[in-house]
Amino acid sequence: MAELAEPVVSFILERLSNLLIEEGKFLRGVSDQAEQLQTELKLMQALLKDADAKQHDDAVIREWISQSKDLAYEAEDLIETFAFKVGSRRRGGVVNVLKRYTCIFKECYMRHRVGVDIQGLNTRVAKLTKRFRDYGIRTIMEKEGPSSRQLQSIRRTYSHVEEDDFVGLESDVKMLVQNLVSENGTSHYRVVSLCGMGGLGKTTIARKVYNHPNVRRHFDSFAWLCISQQWQTKEILQGILVKLIPETKEEIVRSWNDDKLVRQLYNIQQNKRCLIVLDDIWSTDAWECIKNAFPTREKGSKILVTTRNQNVATHIGPNGFHHEPRLLSNDESWELLRKKALRERYNHGHEDIVKLEELGMEMVKHCGGLPLAVVVLGGILSTKHHFSEWEFVYQHIKFYLGRGERIGQREGEIQRILALSYYDLPYQLKPCFLYLGIYPEDHGIRTDSLYQIWMAEGMVSKEDQIEGESMMDVAERYLGEFVKRCMVQVKLKDEPGYRKFKSCRLHDLMRDLCLAKGRDENFLKVNDYRHNDNLELIE
Incomplete structure (x- = not known):
């Protein structure tokens, strides 16, 4: 590529x-x-x-x-x-x-x-x-090719499609609802955001908040819009207005120009308490094109944002409330998997239920607490009716989490969704990200040595150097971009110093994405000897 x-x-x-x-x-x-x-x-x-x-x-x-x-x-x-x-x-x-x-x-x-x-x-x-x-x-x-349209359709979200099996994130919902309905004190925010890596459950939490009884009582009008990576300003404005004033839908779509769309959306938020959800927004550019339609002074209307990029969240609401959902614990992951994969077995009885539970507890560990991975695994296991089938999934767990069940499929739902973050990277950062896949699973990567390797491989561009910066400074900014995009986890240095990152690591499924993309790009050669990855960088 x-x-x-x-x-x-x-x-x-x-x-x-x-x-x-x-x-x-x-x-x-x-x-x-x-x-x-x-x-x-x-x-x-x-x-x-x-x-x-x-x-x-x-x-x-x-x-x-x-x-x-x-x-x-x-x-x-x-x-x-x-x-x-x-x-x-x-x-x-x-x-x-x-x-x-x-x-x-x-x-x-x-x-x-x-x-x-x-x-x-x-x-x-x-x-x-x-x-x-x-x-x-x-x-x-x-x-816009078919694959792009298909991907956009997959990522489109709807406010009414609530997740029945909701585990472990109830406190997140409660906290966000409180910050949205509050009208005074320190918790009075115009913008509330959910920021985190793909598959973390941001949209699921936002739906729960959007449909929460306290939120429904507090606001007068509601609009939910998924902002695609191929956004159009007019479509965004029209989409919000159609939700806020559905009785004028035909007029909005047929005859309102950009100026009228901006003016009307601004006025509605001035006169009513509106909650507008901007789901899965990727770029500050998208916000810049619509920001004049949103009052800057608090009049009771609020914006709820979900994004993978911390820069986007802080750009939309510099003084807003920004929250990053956590990964699920092992117990929470198992409870979610049990609801997805074993509900019917519990209802109708199953002779191997104990053995299925034991195997399920082992498999869910490979999900790394990522809700999307647990849900996908649960969907796969729900179609398996015999213990031998569950055992086969367990023996090939990496394949099933990476590609699902379809023969010849290049990537499954988890990799498709995680890969959106990879595709959104600036071109010069992509090889730097793929290089992280060469490190072992759960490995803490010392940042100073990583920067030096990136530089030695010619991956750090002098064109990105700001006056007075060293190439090590540029490399740290590269890593900072991955952090802002919630693609890597970092440890900060305890002692005060010029460089702030001590080490970094990848979520296991993000590392799997690195390896898959590295193979596709002929960037990494992988030899797997009984679960041990022997990796070689292809120069």
């Missing part, structure tokens, strides 16, 4: 630029070819960024990106070899000077060969880029 090819091209461009500056004399005769390669790679880089931004699962795009990556690595090998030869000739002394004069013809030949190799690479890069554009790839990427 583009997210791994583009950083390689960026790294090569940086090396090539340095060589053009530092080795001008030696490059005499081949500098034109080197500069042309630089130009072609910059064009390829721009196209790769576009491909990454669209995130479409299109076979043409995947093939072009694969070929781009191969050419990028070939260019890297050529430049590394060239840099080594340049460095070798720099060893000073009279002997080296004499040797240089006696080997003048050899150097001319080497320069000629370098020029030929670069020119050949130039031609291939240019042809590949031209084919990519000639096939109308930008048109393909600008269309």
Whole structure:
């Protein structure tokens, strides 16, 4: 995918630029070819960024990106070899000077060969880029493909679809309801948010809050809207207004322009107590486009936000109440699984009920307290009627949590939902995230060594460096982005110091996502010897 090819091209461009500056004399005769390669790679880089931004699962795009990556690595090998030869000739002394004069013809030949190799690479890069554009790839990427529409449909949420089996998060609901209905004191907030990793149950909690009797009594009007990653300003405004004043639905959709939509939504919140839920909002850009429709001064209306990004929550409500739901305990996870998988067995009796319970208690540990994983596992087990079938699921638990039951399915519901956070990362952060998969399960990763490895692998970009920052500072900002997006868990340093993160770790299922994406991208090689992952980074 583009997210791994583009950083390689960026790294090569940086090396090539340095060589053009530092080795001008030696490059005499081949500098034109080197500069042309630089130009072609910059064009390829721009196209790769576009491909990454669209995130479409299109076979043409995947093939072009694969070929781009191969050419990028070939260019890297050529430049590394060239840099080594340049460095070798720099060893000073009279002997080296004499040797240089006696080997003048050899150097001319080497320069000629370098020029030929670069020119050949130039031609291939240019042809590949031209084919990519000639096939109308930008048109393909600008269309919303079936996979994107399907994913958007999967993620759409509804306020009335409540979860019957709700375990362990009742105190979260109570606390959020209290902060929404309060009109005075320190708990008086205009914005209340739920922030956390995918699958944590944010939407489920928000539904419970939205439909809570105290909330229903307190507010006059209600609107629930799921904000997709492919949001449109007008659709968001229309969607909210249709819920708040359903009697004017036809007029809203047919004739109200953006200005009227903003003005009417603003006025309604001024005159009524409204609760508006913005579910699964991903970007601050989405809020910036609709914020003028929301009063900044408290008039009784409130906003409830669910998001995976802490920056989004604090941007919408800088002085709001922000809450991150916790993972379920082992006991809570088992209670939820028991309700999902064994309810019918309890009702009708089952000869193996004790053995099923024992096996279920072991399997639920692999869910790591993530409610989504428990629910998915419960759904799978509810279709298994014999102990031998449960035993088979247990023996292949990683497969079932990763892909469900469909043969040939690339990823199941858990990975699809967790992967949304991965796809939303800036392109330069994706290889840094995938690198975390190389560490063992439940392993605390020391941040200082991690930063150094990222830098050594060329994953930390100088383009992201702010004046006065070291590359280690940039690497820590990278990790900070993962923290803000609730993708990694961190420990802070006890002692005061410049760097704040002491170590980090991945949730087990997030690590599984790392490994799956790493395999897809040919980034990690995984050899599994009886549950022990032997990992190798593919350079």
